[in-house]
Amino acid sequence: MTLPETAKIPFGGDYNPEQWPEQVWDDDYRLFDAARIDTLTLGVFDWALLQPAEDVYDFTLLDQIVERASAEGRAICLATGTGAHPAWLARAHPEVTRVDFEGRRHRFGQRHNSCPSSPVVRRLSAELARRIARRYAGNPSIIAWHIGNEFGGACYCDRCAEGFRDWLRAKYTTLEALNAAWYTTFWSHTFTAWEEIEPPSALTEHWRGPDHTAFQGITLDYLRFMSDAMLACFLGEKAALRESSVEVPVTTNFMGMYRPIDYHRWAAHLDFASWDNYPPDDCSQARMALTHDLMRGLNGGQPFWLMEQTPSVTACRDVNPLKRPGVLRLWSWQAVAHGADAVLFFQMRASRGACEKYHGAVIGHAGRSDTRVFREVAELGEELDRLGGATLGARTPARVAVLFDWDSWWALxxxxxxxxxxxxxxxxxxxxxxxWEAAVDVDVVGVTADLSRYDVVVAPALHLLKGDLPERLEAVARRGGSVVTTFLSGRVDEHDQAFLMDVPGPLGQLMGVRVDEWDAREPEYANPVLLETPGARLQVDSMLIFELVIPQGAETVGTYQADFYAGTPAVTRNAFGAGHGWYVGAGLDQAGVTWVVRRVLESHELVGPYADVPGLETATRVTSEGQRLLFLLNHNNGPVDCTAHRAGVDLLSGAHIECGQPMRLDARGVMVLRQSPGGTDNQIHPYG
Ligand SMILES: [Zn+2]
Structure with missing residues (x-):
């Protein structure tokens, strides 16, 4: 793991000067200077430009673009150009385009249209990466390599079918093992030759779309295979880059909680993680925080890059709301608060045509610098300049972990x-x-992560259990920690086969419960649940899923209030070792989930000092010198008042804050408090 070496937070983003005559570049750099834009991502979609025919490479224009950026003193994140394949490639090799879920062979068009198993695509994309690295590796302005763009999608072609069979041979060795794993005695599916195996699509195992499969085991393995096939494309390009560039860190831009790719399977192969933050709406603060934490968790808590965000609007949704004044700054600082060591935009200058011409840009079609958006970008640039390197490399001192698992996501x-x-x-x-509402720092980690540093581990819907995770969760509780899990956890093994034991399977001892039956109802139906511990009592609703929980040593914390299981447990807590296992058997509403989580945090004195200040988010980072940086982010449209719990200095305004001093954050205001040493703080926990 290596992040690009920078003296401050890189600020800038995707820049496509190949779309413009050179006199426009002059305007661009004048405006970049005005906005203190110091980092440019170049060449993401340059394949057709750089290779106009299979045996012709032409770097003339990219040479000029890279030379200009270098001469202007910008750091460069240089892409391998393989974000979309060229038209000549699809014509010369029709098999490079994808076959979709319905079995239709696509023709040239769009992007992400290459079959990830195609030897031609793999060979030519790696060759382009090889030539780019050979040509530009010596340029000291290049601080990172950017492979492809937003890898994703799926292919169901014959090549992928062959690749799938190879992948299965490597995984299972024998057909007997495969038949056992896929439970093929069911519906007469026993395979007697590898060639009989088909990708699970609308033509084979599926009906009513990609989520409806007759054989979960087959579909799960195809999801894993597809994720690995795209990873192989990434690795092919990475290896080609490394032939001439040994040190410059390599990344590709992830998409946060993106179901088709298991980023935990990818993470170890990236030098650093980066991602594109395009939330579905403008009220997703907790969702964005969760996703930032997930990206930071990919590589053991290392900082990541915010590779893309829009300065104003997206264009890809049916309705594309504008970021209100101050939101660009606030969401940029939110990323930094959660571990981003770069703040980059898509895009520097708006495309004149095609589907992203209305996508927000730092520079609009008129090229003005007196727009609100440009002014806000420039103000943020100035602020990041002032901050310098104060946050770089700083880590999050979380004592709470949320488990996030693509296998469980898929299986559920x-x-x-x-x-x-x-x-x-x-x-x-x-x-x-x-x-998030409890203002506690959280790591979001995969199921193989080291859990030994956490007091609380929350594992929602941990449907699929694999490896030694049950033992490691038990170890958390045994030494005094709390483990929280929910309905539909501990149900199936890595092949999506039910455990031949009481639900929740290998989590049963830790949770001290048994579940024999479960009920599911339409969303309009709610079964009230009375939650009760000494000193706290609340009636909430539960929806969608209702497990009938039979305590096997656990105490009851919540009881159903309706139906034939009224009075039986919905939420339990089990003493295990020096700690506890909490089981939430019902689909509690947010108030119910919040109540349970708050009780757990209280038992470890982990509720943050700014909990329950409405709309105020906090996040902590600790520098390698041990300095604590507390980020305060006001997501409200109006000011918010709170009281400083420790003394410190606001790195953005320079203001000195005394402990106990009232603080007011303006609407969408941000503070970055470098806290004074000493004092007590429940969240203090030096990293590592
Ligand atoms: Zn394919």
């Missing part, structure tokens, strides 16, 4: 029963939201 959502309405992201988000 391709399951037939008990409910198609349960969505993994929403379940995880509801638990994260409760933590």
């Amino acid at each position: 959502e391709i399951s037939d029963g008990p409910s198609r309405l349960l969505r993994y992201q929403q379940i995880v988000l509801s638990y994260y939201q409760a933590l």
Whole structure:
């Protein structure tokens, strides 16, 4: 793991001067100076430009672009240009385009249209990366390599079918093992030759779309294979870059909670993680925080780059709301608060045509510098300049972890029963939201992460259990920690086969419960749940899923209030070792989830000092010198008042804050408090 070496937070983003005559470049750099833009991502979609025919490479224009950026003193994140394949490639090799889920061979068009198993695509994309590295590796302005763009999608062509069979041979060795893993005795599916195996698509195992499969085991393996096939494309380009560039860090831009790719399977292959933050709406503060934490968790808590965000609007949604004044700054600082060591935009100058011409840009079609958006970008640039390197490399001292697992995500959502309405992201988000409101620092980590540093581990909908995770969760509780899990956890093994034991399977001892039956209802139906511990009592609703929990040593914390299971447990807590296992068997509403999470945090004295200040988010980073930086982010449209819990200095305004002093943050205001040493703070926990 290596991040690009920079003296401050890189500020800038995607820049496509190849779309413009050179006199426009002069205007661009004048405006970049005005906005203190110091970092440019170049050449993401340059394949057709750099290779106009299979045996012709032409770097004339990219040479000029890179030379100009270098001469202007900008740092460069140089792409390999393979974000979209050229038209001649699809014509010369029709098999490079994808076959979709319905079995239709695509023709040239769009982007992300290459079959990831295509030897031609792999060979030519790696060759382009090889030539780019050979040509530009010596340029000291290049601080990072950017492979492809937003890898994603799926292909169901014959090449992918062959690749899938190879992948399966490597995984299972024998057909007997494969048949056992996929439970093929069911519906007469026993495979007697590898060639009989088909990708699970609308033509084979699926009906009513990608989530409805007759064989979860086959579909799960295809999802894993597709994620690995795209990773192989990435690795091919990375290896080609490394032939001439040994040191410059390599990344590709992820898309946060993106279901088709298991970023945990990818993470170790990137030198640093980066991602593109395009939230679906303008009220997703907790969702963005969760996603930042997920990206930071990919590589053991290392900082990441915010590779893309729009300065104003996106264009890809049906309705594209404008970022209100101050939101560009606030959301940029939110990223930094959660571990971003770069703040980059898509895009520097708006495209004149095609589907992103209305996508927000630092510089609009008129090229003005007196727009609100440009002014806000420039003000942020000035602020980041002033901050310098104060936050670079700083880590998050979290004592709470949320487990996020692509296998469980896939298994839960391709399951037939008990409910198609349960969505993994929403379940995880509801638990994260409760933590976010408690103003506690959280790591979002994969299921193989080291859990030994956490006091609280929250594992919502941990449907698929693999490896030694049950033992490691038990170890958290045994030494005094708390483990929280929910309905539909501990149900299936890595092949999506039910455990032949009481639900929740290998989590049963830790949770001290048994579940024999479960009920699922339409979303209009709610079963009230009375939550009760000494000193706290609240009645909430539960929806969608209702497990009938039979305590096997656990105490009851919440009880159903309706139906034939009225009076039986919905939420339990089990003493295990020196700690506890909390089991939430019902789809509690947000108030219910928040109540449970708050009780857990209180038992560890982990509720943050700014909990429950409405709309005020906090996040902590600790520098390598041990300095604590507390980020305060006001997501409200109006000012918010709070009281400083420790003395410090606001790195943005220079203001000195005394402990106990009233603080007012303006609407969408931000403070970065470098806190004075000493004092007590429940969240203090030096990293490592
Ligand atoms: Zn394919």
